[in-house]
Amino acid sequence: MSALVCVARIGAAHGVRGAVKLWTFTEDPFAVRSYGPLLSKDGxxxxEVATAREAKDHLVATFKGVTTRDEAERLNGIELYVAREKLPATDEDEYYHTDLIGLAAVTTDGDALGRVLAIHNFGAGDIIEIAPPKGTTMLLPFTNAVVPEVDLxxxxxxIALPQEIEGDDNDPSTSRPRERGDP
Known part of the structure; x- marks a missing residue:
């Protein structure tokens, strides 16, 4: 089976006739209607989206076979996936997260850092998570400055590791700003 890509997440029930709030992760929110049946993560x-209309920050959708609020409530939280090949091709410097997961991460000098574990977005831009062979994972901005090359x-x-993180200084003599009278 090909890689699955998460394209939406079902939210709370909306109304009494089986509608749900639907958060889409596609450039065009209504694209979820054109991919055919959407799958749960386990497949x-x-x-199958029967209807969809735009709401403030999501869609309000109905699925074929879901006609009551109780049925809709049981769907809350389900992520919806499609096979990777059903998605449109990406432009240059555009990637589906699933294409990046598992790639080797190396420094600009070619030293191994680990593997790409995930791409996150908490509202301030994409973050790439690198899992080293040992130790804790690294979270870095997924920007051209930090990730100058993606070679699928x-x-x-x-990865161009930042040289220094401001405020990350372990020398106690320089841990505070100098004030008048300081040596």
Whole structure:
């Protein structure tokens, strides 16, 4: 089976006729209607969008076979996936998160850092999570400055590690600003 890509997440029930709030992760929110049946993460359940309309920051959608509020409430939190090949091709310097997961992460000097574990977005931009062979994961901005090269064919991302993080100074003599009278 090909890689699955998460394109939406079902939210709370909306109204009494089986509608739900639907958060889409596609450039065009209504694109979820054109991919055919959407799958649960395990691939065991299929959902087909019957109707969808725009709301403030999400869609209000109904699925075929879901006609009551109780049925809709049981769907809350389910992530919906499609096979990678059903998605449109990306532009240059655009990537689906699933294409990046598992790639080797190397420094600009070619030293191994680990593997790409995830891409996150907590509202302030994309963050790339790198899992080293040992130790804790690194969270870095997924920007051109920090990730100057993504080589999908070569199976790697190049990471330009920040030289210094402001305020990350362990020398207690320089841990506070100098004041008048300081040596």
């Amino acid at each position: 065991k359940r299929q959902f 064919k070569g199976g790697r991302v190049v």
